[in-house]
Amino acid sequence: MKQLPIVWQRFVSREGLTCPRCNSTYQEIQKAVDKLKAALRPLNIEPVLEIKEIDENVFNTTPSESNRIWIGGRPMEAWLGGNIGNSPCCSVCGDSACRTVEVAGATFEKIPEALITKAALIAAAELPKVRSDLT
Numbered sequence: 757m758k759q760l761p762i763v764w765q766r767f768v769s770r771e772g773l774t775c776p777r778c779n780s781t782y783q784e785i786q787k788a789v790d791k792l793k794a795a796l797r798p799l800n801i802e803p804v805l806e807i808k809e810i811d812e813n814v815f816n817t818t819p820s821e822s823n824r825i826w827i828g829g830r831p832m833e834a835w836l837g838g839n840i841g842n843s844p845c846c847s848v849c850g851d852s853a854c855r856t857v858e859v860a861g862a863t864f865e866k867i868p869e870a871l872i873t874k875a876a877l878i879a880a881a882e883l884p885k886v887r888s889d890l891t
Contacts, residue, residue: 757800757801757802758800758801758802758883758884759801759802759803759804760792760796760801760802760803760804760827760828760876760879760880760883761804761806761826761827761828761829762785762789762803762804762805762806762825762826762827762872762876763805763806763807763808763825763826763827764781764782764785764805764806764807764808764823764824764825764826765807765808765809765810765821765822765823765824766778766781766782766807766808766809766810766822766823766824767809767810767811767812767814767815767819767821767822767823767848767849768809768810768811769812769848770811770812773848774848775845775846775847775848775849775854776846777823777845777846777854777865777866778822778823780866781823781825781866781867782807784866784867784868784869784872785805785825785867785869785872787869788869788872788873788876789803789805791869791873792873792876792877792880795877796880799880801880801883803876810822815849815852816852819842819845819849819852819853819854819855820840820842820854820855821855822849822854822855823854823855823867824855825867825872825875827872827875827876827879828876828879828880828882828883830879832857832867832871832872832875833857833858833859833875835874835875835876835878835879836859836860836871836874836875836878837859837860838857838858838859838860839857839858840855840856840857840858841855841856841857841858841863842854842855842856843856843863843865845865857871859871
């Protein structure tokens with residue numbers, strides 16, 4: 757089965773906490789992966805989620821690295837013709853301006869399942885064609 761890698765990273769404090777924005781994205785990415793498994797199974801493609809944590813040193817230097825998603829080795833927003841932005845977050849993130857994603861004129865702090873799914877389906881369509889009758 758061909759794999760479609762999905763990588764999501766977020767900031768986790770020394771106390772093991774993350775912000776509501778990232779917690780919400782986590783719920784959304786889980787829903788997206790479940791839907792993608794069912795949708796891509798007939799095409800012999802398996803979405804594989806990898807979750808990475810970034811520490812306070814990385815976050816303090818580059819807060820836009822938190823709540824970031826790559827699909828098939830490309831940033832999620834690249835598949836959607838989107839951009840990244842930022843907005844103030846919350847207590848766990850301090851005064852940092854955390855990552856947002858802008859797609860079709862809408863700005864998202866929490867990345868919705870629909871965007872993740874759409875980007876993954878576009879990425880899956882770009883995977884090299886594999887003939888299953890050769891196995």
